[in-house]
Amino acid sequence: MSRHSITESHLRAMLDVIDEARHDTTGEGPPLSLLQGLGRLVPCDLAEFCEVDLPTRRVLASQAVEYGGSYPEPDDEPWWRWKHQHPHCVDVERSHGHLGVAQLSDYMGVREFRNLALYSEYMRPFLTMVVVPLPTAPGRIRMYNLSRERAKPFTDRDLLTLQLLRPHLIDVYHTAARRRREPVRLTPRQLDILRAVANGLSTEAIARQFVISPSTVRKHLENTFHKLGVSSRIEALARVFPEPEPYGP
The missing domain is CATH 1.10.10.10 (Winged helix-like DNA-binding domain superfamily/Winged helix DNA-binding domain)
Incomplete structure (x- = not known):
C-alpha cells in the first residue's frame, strides 16, 4: 500500500472532515458529521458507528448514514445468534479494538460469505465491508463500519485513508465522551x-x-x-x- 495513493486534495478533504467533527458538539456520541464525512471520503452504500456492551447486550451507541438507498432497520437478534461468524467482530472483541483497518476480503471470499447464516439473516445485501476498530474496555465492541452492496473490494486508497484517520477518530470519540460525561461522586x-x-x-x-x-x-x-x-x-x-x-x- 503506497502513501502516494493519497493526493494533496484528498488529504485536505480528510483534514476538513476531522476539523468539522472537532467543532461539532451536537449529539451524545461521536458527531454524525464525522460519519457523513467518512462516507464522502470512502464511497460506500452504508456508513455506521456502533458501540455494544456484550455481557449485557446493550447497544450503547448506534449511528448510520445511507448512501445506496433506504435500508430496513436490522433485527439485532440474528446478529447475536451469528456474530461468531463475523470475523471483524470476533477480532475486535479479542483485541479490545487494538487492530488496524481490515475488510471482509482479508478474511474470506464473497462466495464463502454468501453461504453464511450471518449474511442471509443479517448482513444482506452488503457483500463488502471495511471496519475501523476503536480501542475499548474488555467485553465491548466499538467500531466504524462502511459497507457496499457490490462485491468489489475497497481500494488501497480507501484503506489507507481510514488507517490514517483512525487515530483522529479515536481522539474525536474520547473528546465527545468527556464532553457528555457527568461528574461521578464516589467515596x-x-x-x-x-x-x-x-x-x-x-x-x-x-x-x-x-x-x-x-x-x-x-x-x-x-x-x-x-x-x-x-x-x-x-x-x-x-x-x-x-x-x-x-x-x-
Whole structure:
C-alpha cells in the first residue's frame, strides 16, 4: 500500500472532515458529521458507528448514514445468534479494538460469505465491508463500519485513508465522551474497590485486601451501582474508568 495513493486534495478533504467533527458538539456520541464525512471520503452504500456492551447486550451507541438507498432497520437478534461468524467482530472483541483497518476480503471470499447464516439473516445485501476498530474496555465492541452492496473490494486508497484517520477518530470519540460525561461522586472506599475490580480481583480478594467482609464489598458495589445508574461491574468500570489503563489507546 503506497502513501502516494493519497493526493494533496484528498488529504485536505480528510483534514476538513476531522476539523468539522472537532467543532461539532451536537449529539451524545461521536458527531454524525464525522460519519457523513467518512462516507464522502470512502464511497460506500452504508456508513455506521456502533458501540455494544456484550455481557449485557446493550447497544450503547448506534449511528448510520445511507448512501445506496433506504435500508430496513436490522433485527439485532440474528446478529447475536451469528456474530461468531463475523470475523471483524470476533477480532475486535479479542483485541479490545487494538487492530488496524481490515475488510471482509482479508478474511474470506464473497462466495464463502454468501453461504453464511450471518449474511442471509443479517448482513444482506452488503457483500463488502471495511471496519475501523476503536480501542475499548474488555467485553465491548466499538467500531466504524462502511459497507457496499457490490462485491468489489475497497481500494488501497480507501484503506489507507481510514488507517490514517483512525487515530483522529479515536481522539474525536474520547473528546465527545468527556464532553457528555457527568461528574461521578464516589467515596474514596468505593473508588478503591472499583480500582481493585479493574485489576481483576474477586470479591473475596478485595475483602482480604481491605480487611472487610465479602458482604461489605458487595454492599459497597451495590451502592456504587446505584449512584452510577448501572447494574454490573463492567458497566461501572466503563462509567468511571472509560478506558481501563491496561487497555487504553
